[in-house]
Amino acid sequence: MNWINAIVQGVMLGGVYALFACGLSLMFGVMRTVNLSHGDLAVLGAFLVAVLAAAVGISPFFAVLLVLPVMGLVGVALQRGILSKALRTGGMSSMLATFGLAIVLQNVLLEIFSADSRSLEVGSLSTAGLQLGSSVSIPYLGVLTVVVAVALLGGLQLLLARTGIGRAIRATAADADTAELVGIDSRRVYAWAAAIAVATAGLAGAFFAMRSSFSPSMGPTQLLFAFEVVVIGGLGSLWGTLVGGMVLGVAQTVGAQVDPRFSIVAGHAVFLAVLAFRPQGLLGMRRSRT
Amino acid sequence: MSLLTVENLEVRHGLLRAVRDVSFAVDEGEVVAVVGANGAGKSTLMRAVAGAHQPAEGRIGLDGVDVTAQRAHDRVAAGIALVPEGRRLFADLTVEENLLVASRVRRPGPWDLAAVVAAFPLLDGLLKRRAGNLSGGEQQAVAIGRALMTNPRLLLLDEVSLGLAPVMVDTLYDSLGTILSGGTTVLLVEQDLGRALGVARRVLCMLEGRVVLDEPAGEVTREQVVEAYFGLSRAAVPDRATAATVQEEPA
Numbered sequence: 204m205n206w207i208n209a210i211v212q213g214v215m216l217g218g219v220y221a222l223f224a225c226g227l228s229l230m231f232g233v234m235r236t237v238n239l240s241h242g243d244l245a246v247l248g249a250f251l252v253a254v255l256a257a258a259v260g261i262s263p264f265f266a267v268l269l270v271l272p273v274m275g276l277v278g279v280a281l282q283r284g285i286l287s288k289a290l291r292t293g294g295m296s297s298m299l300a301t302f303g304l305a306i307v308l309q310n311v312l313l314e315i316f317s318a319d320s321r322s323l324e325v326g327s328l329s330t331a332g333l334q335l336g337s338s339v340s341i342p343y344l345g346v347l348t349v350v351v352a353v354a355l356l357g358g359l360q361l362l363l364a365r366t367g368i369g370r371a372i373r374a375t376a377a378d379a380d381t382a383e384l385v386g387i388d389s390r391r392v393y394a395w396a397a398a399i400a401v402a403t404a405g406l407a408g409a410f411f412a413m414r415s416s417f418s419p420s421m422g423p424t425q426l427l428f429a430f431e432v433v434v435i436g437g438l439g440s441l442w443g444t445l446v447g448g449m450v451l452g453v454a455q456t457v458g459a460q461v462d463p464r465f466s467i468v469a470g471h472a473v474f475l476a477v478l479a480f481r482p483q484g485l486l487g488m489r490r491s492r493t
Numbered sequence: 494m495s496l497l498t499v500e501n502l503e504v505r506h507g508l509l510r511a512v513r514d515v516s517f518a519v520d521e522g523e524v525v526a527v528v529g530a531n532g533a534g535k536s537t538l539m540r541a542v543a544g545a546h547q548p549a550e551g552r553i554g555l556d557g558v559d560v561t562a563q564r565a566h567d568r569v570a571a572g573i574a575l576v577p578e579g580r581r582l583f584a585d586l587t588v589e590e591n592l593l594v595a596s597r598v599r600r601p602g603p604w605d606l607a608a609v610v611a612a613f614p615l616l617d618g619l620l621k622r623r624a625g626n627l628s629g630g631e632q633q634a635v636a637i638g639r640a641l642m643t644n645p646r647l648l649l650l651d652e653v654s655l656g657l658a659p660v661m662v663d664t665l666y667d668s669l670g671t672i673l674s675g676g677t678t679v680l681l682v683e684q685d686l687g688r689a690l691g692v693a694r695r696v697l698c699m700l701e702g703r704v705v706l707d708e709p710a711g712e713v714t715r716e717q718v719v720e721a722y723f724g725l726s727r728a729a730v731p732d733r734a735t736a737a738t739v740q741e742e743p744a
């Protein structure tokens with residue numbers, strides 16, 4: 204039964220990882236760039252939610268709803284101020300630029316909030332759950348996280364696959380110059396993609412902060428996990444990102460069940476195994492061009 | 494009044510002046526062919542008119558409105574559509590998606606999915622196929638159809654017959670015939686001089702970035718165009734002809 208419980212907990216953890224990876228996956232899919240400040244933007248989101256909830260005295264869930272549009276604007280600023288120029292320069296410059304932003308963000312957060320860990324109080328929800336038998340418990344917060352992750356990633360996937368806006372985004376991702384020639388404002392598409400990506404990073408940060416303590420320095424670790432999730436699931440597939448999140452979460456909790464020291468290592472091992480045996484990811488397709 | 498006016502246009506690629514001091518106008522409903530050797534600057538001119546490449550100097554006007562500062566998608570909304578050289582389809586999108594993605598500008602007009610399929614019967618039954626898997630001719634039909642989906646007032650066609658079998662070129666030009674006779678203003682780049690003189694009412698010849706000939710198609714002989722094409726009327730350079738045929742087509 205402990206193993207079943209480990210898997211259940213892994214799926215819940217996977218929900219958070221999938222949320223973390225969602226924006227990274229989207230930004231890679233649309234802008235073909237890896238945003239190295241993604242993890243620190245998630246931490247920024249967590250702090251904004253914590254500060255707002257404490258200052259106004261509202262529930263963190265309500266604070267999240269207010270912080271999401273702010274994070275969206277941060278995404279637009281990131282795109283307009285940093286990425287658009289760096290993407291035009293090409294090569295590594297966009298990754299270097301976001302790496303720089305990551306360091307700045309981390310240090311600003313450290314300066315303001317100190318290195319202390321803190322957590323986001325959600326009252327009884329943090330411990331409440333459904334007890335199944337003697338050893339399996341399903342925390343409500345975990346279920347909520349998974350539901351939000353499935354809705355978000357599934358919703359975005361459907362948006363991309365089925366709607367006119369989605370077509371315009373995919374066309375821009377494939378060839379922005381030509382998208383302009385059929386009437387698509389590619390800069391606006393990029394700005395929207397960045398807004399959604401950063402807002403979901405903030406959402407992931409908030410959900411993470413509700414289940415465990417957080418501090419200004421945790422960004423890079425979350426970025427690494429998100430990166431692993433995207434690669435495990437397959438670049439450019441949002442369903443893959445959801446699956447990748449679950450796989451990484453389960454790998455970590457099952458690893459911890461073997462021995463608590465194996466938790467993180469087990470996750471990395473699965474990541475490396477996917478890279479070695481299925482480099483396009485579990486749900487990824489080999490990309491092709493004309 | 495002219496639909497398209499180009500005045501003293503200069504377009505550069507870095508230091509290279511690919512289009513130099515080009516001026517011409519195209520009337521509403523007119524079909525104008527642009528000919529010239531490889532590297533003469535035809536594609537650069539077309540891309541500058543479409544807004545894909547910002548000119549260094551000069552002015553581009555559409556129906557009296559200066560569009561020089563407008564970005565490409567705004568010019569599409571204003572009624573300029575380019576079928577780019579090399580087709581440039583969205584390979585991972587289906588044929589239908591390639592066509593529909595161009596209808597988001599919502600310009601009113603006769604062109605929609607059904608009209609495009611009717612004009613290019615070879616696309617019938619291919620709508621759900623991935624565009625990257627089509628033959629060259631089918632891809633070219635999609636590229637033209639995609640431009641038409643924006644319901645342009647001015648259609649720019651850049652070497653639609655490039656790399657296609659002659660039979661396929663005939664099929665495409667048959668379809669284009671209906672479009673050309675439908676009143677759309679067209680500026681087309683065509684390597685095949687006979688074909689260019691056949692469909693166009695006027696022919697512009699470019700040489701090293703300049704327009705060296707601008708005549709009604711009926712009043713110009715093949716020899717005159719060939720002369721302008723190779724710059725033979727200027728101080729004759731013996732190897733000009735061979736130099737001009739050096740290929741530089743992008744993949």
Ligand SMILES: Nc1ncnc2c1ncn2[C@@H]1O[C@H](COP(=O)(O)OP(=O)(O)O)[C@@H](O)[C@H]1O
Nearest residue numbers: 506511529530531532533534535536537538741
């Ligand atoms: N993207 C580019 N970068 C640099 N030079 C270019 C580019 N595109 C075209 N050129 C150069 O500009 C000149 C005109 O090219 P182009 O407009 O493609 O001519 P054409 O279409 O008549 O063959 C050529 O010398 C070509 O090498």
Ligand SMILES: [Mg+2]
Nearest residue numbers: 535536578652
């Ligand atoms: Mg050309």
